[in-house]
Amino acid sequence: MPTPSKLIPKRPLFAQRGQSLVEFAVSSTVLLLLVGGLVDIGRSIFVSEALSNAAREGARLGASFDAPSLSHPHLFDAEIKAAVDAELAAISVPASILKNPGTTCPSVTDGNAVHNPPYVSSAYPSAANQPWLYICYNNTPGLDFTSPATNQAQLDLNVIVLYTYGPLTPIVKTQFGFFRLAANQHITVQGS
Numbered sequence: 001m002p003t004p005s006k007l008i009p010k011r012p013l014f015a016q017r018g019q020s021l022v023e024f025a026v027s028s029t030v031l032l033l034l035v036g037g038l039v040d041i042g043r044s045i046f047v048s049e050a051l052s053n054a055a056r057e058g059a060r061l062g063a064s065f066d067a068p069s070l071s072h073p074h075l076f077d078a079e080i081k082a083a084v085d086a087e088l089a090a091i092s093v094p095a096s097i098l099k100n101p102g103t104t105c106p107s108v109t110d111g112n113a114v115h116n117p118p119y120v121s122s123a124y125p126s127a128a129n130q131p132w133l134y135i136c137y138n139n140t141p142g143l144d145f146t147s148p149a150t151n152q153a154q155l156d157l158n159v160i161v162l163y164t165y166g167p168l169t170p171i172v173k174t175q176f177g178f179f180r181l182a183a184n185q186h187i188t189v190q191g192s
Helices: 013-063 077-089 170-176
Strands: 131-137 156-165 179-188
Touching: 013 077, 013 131, 013 156, 013 170, 013 179, 077 131, 077 156
Parallel strands: none
Antiparallel strands: 131 156, 156 179
């Protein structure tokens, strides 16, 4: 009587190696897509936080009051833009494009009077990874300061940074396109 091991034919060893290669190819594709998506999500959160920091720093500088001279030496477009751009440069984002004069306050889609998000699509940059800066003085479209403003205590200063985020992963970019990020900061100008 034959032994059981002789009755069961053995498979060739090279067939097992081919199966493993196919399984690895299928699973690694899914794994790479997940990792790429996670990298894009993490990067978009990082950029969103950096935009918030830039808007906050610009608004904080613009709202400062110099008590000895009783003036607002930084309450004008160039100073606020410089503070925002310094924060953006820290994370290698290009300098913002100032949309003042002309469009000082971007249009909103829900009709709020204080120019908070959501904004209309045309208010965002059309090219990816380029920030646009709006400086909205006292929530009044058209009000613009090109030199240090005087007698502006208790004015509402709203610094808005809009950004069109372009994902790094090609499949995320083709499936979802670009993401629009908005950061705005309201601060009341100090002084009396």
